[in-house]
Amino acid sequence: MIIVRVIVPVLVISMAVVFAIAPLGLPDWAGIMAPVLPAFLACVFIMRGRGVALSPVLFGGGLVVDIASDGPLGFWALIYLFATLIAYQLPASLVQSRVGRACGLVLIVFAVAVAEAGLASLYQLKWVNWHSVLGGTFGAGLVAVVVDLAWRSRVAQSGHVVTSRGGAATQRGT
């Protein structure tokens, strides 16, 4: 179904972008966690085979976050696309299990944290605060892992699986 494959991921990513730019008065560490969250949520969708048409959404969302956060244009867009590029490159056999997807997310979180800090340091020509970058990125990664686990639980409870090809495959014995 197109709703599951395209519209839901786009809506979720858009909501994450709105969360990232909303003036919620979050503490400083969340200043990095909120902007990077859309990237990891997109990775969850991609690892579950629902990454169709996410690239333009991520690019546009990244630009919106860049503008709203008063940062350089293209930074978050590049980070989002970089994170999802890794998600696309993961071996399909790895992301078939819950543990495998969690491992994939950890790998992506590490890569994104390094890319974020490295790119920001390069841009400013001085080292950025690694602690806040790591803290915020890992916090967002943890949220993505929880979302992936919650998704799994919901699917298990409903008794059927919505396939990436749009159909529904009933679980064995039900």
Added chain:
Amino acid sequence: MSQVDYDSYRRGFTGRRVESVSGLHLLLMFVAAGLLALSRVEHPIVVNLQAAGRQAVQPALEALEDYVRPLRRGAANLARYFTVEAEFRRLERELATLQQLLERTSALAERNEELERLAKLVRSTTVDAVTVEIIAGARGLFSSSVEIGAGVDAGIRYGQPVFSGDGLYGRITAVANRSAKVLPINDVMSRIPVEVGELRRPAIAVGDNGRLLRLVYLDGGQTFNPGDAVVTSGASGEFPRGLRVGALVVEVGELKVRPASKLVAGEFLTVLKYGLPTPAVSPEGDGRSFGGTSGGTVPRSAGRRMSVVKRGVDNKAAADDGEGGAPWVRP
């Protein structure tokens, strides 16, 4: 068939990738990297794009603000509930200290009035101030600026000094009709002309996103002591002379400034409506020059030669002084 089995069937356990990367994805990465590079060199295309984007996003942010304000206040009230006892004790201590100070201040005020009468001093300056709620804090890796919920409509202009409860917090760097951006003095983009010590040696206090400010162009031939006051020199015309910035400290053999303000934005900031020359928006007030911290569209040096708007100044001589050299009264 479980999800794992189905996916295994679909992907075939061949070690293939999740999906092949589309050409569009790579193209967008290339475009993003290009925009980032152009941002670094502050290319006019990117600067204009950012300004236009900011202008487009601003109404959405203001609309969002209406929705999230109750949530934010609720969360803040909840947080206060858990610290109310400690806060009460702190306020009790502060009250005792302030009562002592009040007695001393009263005596000093009387003496001051007496001296002013003897010197035939003409009281000259009153400067308006407005206290505004912060609607968005610092976000991201690049900017520590915060956004306040008042702009041109409330008389706020580019460059005006901003105070937190503790001291000088920063200055206005961009203004829209109903909001403005405040650049803290410790931001990497901040440069403030200051005077150091009793001899009032000139220097520039430079932020580096740390808790201390660096001092550049300070005359090394002088002797300074840790704790010496650092105040604004008024040389830029943006800040009046004599605003307390902080105190001198020594860190790794280098003289630095510990800001008087804790630089932690609470819920409100006070904007001083000090007369400034540079218009923040176009004369129509449509906010078109909402240019951010680094991509300002009006050169400040040029702005200083433009018309000066003095607010609340009741002295003709002071009003004639385009560089804000009038005696200063704290709000």
